[in-house]
Amino acid sequence: MPSNVNVKICGVKTPADIAAAVEAGARYVGFNFFARSPRSVSVEDAAALAAEVPEGICKVALVVDPTDAALDALLARLPIDMIQLHGSETPARVTEIKARHGLPVMKAVGVADADDLQKLDAYLKVADQILVDAKPPKDAVLPGGNGLAFDWRLIAGRRWPVPWMLAGGLTAENVGEGIAMTGARQVDVASAVESTPGVKDAALIRAFCAAALAD
Numbered sequence: 134m135p136s137n138v139n140v141k142i143c144g145v146k147t148p149a150d151i152a153a154a155v156e157a158g159a160r161y162v163g164f165n166f167f168a169r170s171p172r173s174v175s176v177e178d179a180a181a182l183a184a185e186v187p188e189g190i191c192k193v194a195l196v197v198d199p200t201d202a203a204l205d206a207l208l209a210r211l212p213i214d215m216i217q218l219h220g221s222e223t224p225a226r227v228t229e230i231k232a233r234h235g236l237p238v239m240k241a242v243g244v245a246d247a248d249d250l251q252k253l254d255a256y257l258k259v260a261d262q263i264l265v266d267a268k269p270p271k272d273a274v275l276p277g278g279n280g281l282a283f284d285w286r287l288i289a290g291r292r293w294p295v296p297w298m299l300a301g302g303l304t305a306e307n308v309g310e311g312i313a314m315t316g317a318r319q320v321d322v323a324s325a326v327e328s329t330p331g332v333k334d335a336a337l338i339r340a341f342c343a344a345a346l347a348d
């Protein structure tokens with residue numbers, strides 16, 4: 134029986150990463166355009182990679198506080214299905230980006246405590262999806278992709294009116310518990326499916342997807 138959980142593999146950089154994700158059952162692949170990330174790809178490389186993604190798999194562009202010019206340049210080259218905003222974009226900026234580009238937007242919200250969930254509520258009317266991620270540590274170089282989980286009890290039993298993904302420190306070992314505790318129907322992973330930062334590992338992708346899709 135097909136699983137009712139969707140998996141996103143974020144930070145794919147090679148055709149082999151895409152093949153591993155798709156064969157393992159992922160429904161989303163993420164291209165990371167945050168230059169300081171070990172997972173970042175150039176627009177040119179991502180355009181070539183996007184051609185490898187089968188029809189029906191959602192191609193997500195992960196960007197952090199993008200300018201209009203940067204998004205214009207990216208979307209002119211790349212057939213993207215969804216924009217993931219992973220910076221400090223306000224609800225008004227999310228609305229602006231959606232209107233300008235006509236693409237679904239997933240807004241990432243970092244969660245460390247109950248106050249962050251109030252901030253999340255402000256995006257429910259403007260974003261198409263919410264990515265509920267761990268809040269990065271103050272001194273972190275990356276605003277996401279740090280392999281850190283948040284306290285899932287904070288969102289246990291929460292229901293939101295838009296689709297959402299659980300992210301942050303998910304691994305093959307803990308994703309089943311994360312799904313069970315939070316009721317997530319979608320999960321997103323970057324670092325736990327890598328052998329070293331920025332290098333995806335097909336066996337780890339398979340193990341993660343098998344665990345997430347076992348539900």
Ligand SMILES: O=C(O)c1ccccc1N[C@@H]1O[C@H](COP(=O)(O)O)[C@@H](O)[C@H]1O
Binds near residue numbers: 323
């Ligand atoms: O992965 C990155 O390098 C990254 C950089 C900047 C913003 C977001 C980033 N990743 C996103 O964070 C989640 C969680 O990552 P992890 O599994 O804890 O490593 C990831 O799935 C991306 O959507």
